[in-house]
Amino acid sequence: MNKKERLEKIKEILKKRNISSQKELMEALREEGIYVVQATLSRDLKELGVIRQSSDLGKRYIIPENAINVASLKDLFHRVVVSIDFAENLILVKTIPGNAQAVAFLLDNFLNVYDYFVGSVAGDDTILIVLRSKDKTQEALEKLEELRK
Incomplete structure (x- = not known):
């Protein structure tokens, strides 16, 4: 084979x-x-x-689907995201253990349409989102908070 x-x-x-x-x-x-x-x-x-x-x-x-499903992302955010914090051009998303990679995969596909989004790195329960500049941090935070509603 x-x-x-x-x-x-x-x-x-x-x-x-x-x-x-x-x-x-x-x-x-x-x-x-x-x-x-x-x-x-x-x-x-x-x-x-x-x-x-x-x-x-x-x-x-x-195996995640390539197309981002915002409803699935919102549902996942509601269930597993514990907190969102930031410093300068970095955003830290904390999840319940074992869920950061799934959330990061969906976030990468959700945020990649914005030119200020560089990428994310995920561990077991933490995601680090990197933005091009701190000027767009508030806009990105608003998008993430919208996912939690």
């Missing part, structure tokens, strides 16, 4: 099943006759843009 076929199989499994760890995904792939080492699987997940998101069933791997 080549890489393209393996990536397609990973997408298929993640859409059908609630997978919460790489080990679990490796087992699911083995059931399909696909043997892969953890390092390769990790690279595949990164290439597919897979993120680990909390859900009613616990944490699970998902």
Whole structure:
């Protein structure tokens, strides 16, 4: 099986099943006759843009859609964003643990239409948003606060 076929199989499994760890995904792939080492699987997940998101069933791997869904972003903001703070041209968004990467992915797609948005970096529960200048910080904060309403 080549890489393209393996990536397609990973997408298929993640859409059908609630997978919460790489080990679990490796087992699911083995059931399909696909043997892969953890390092390769990790690279595949990164290439597919897979993120680990909390859900009613616990944490699970998902492949976010490329198109931003503002309703989904608002819903996620309501559920997981704890606080928003800033300094100069930097904005810090705190989430409940395990959700920062999902929020950052959606924020990147939501804010990338604004020329003042440079990008974001996410950890487990913290997102750092970088703006081109401090002059646009208030505008960006207003957009983020609007998502929380």
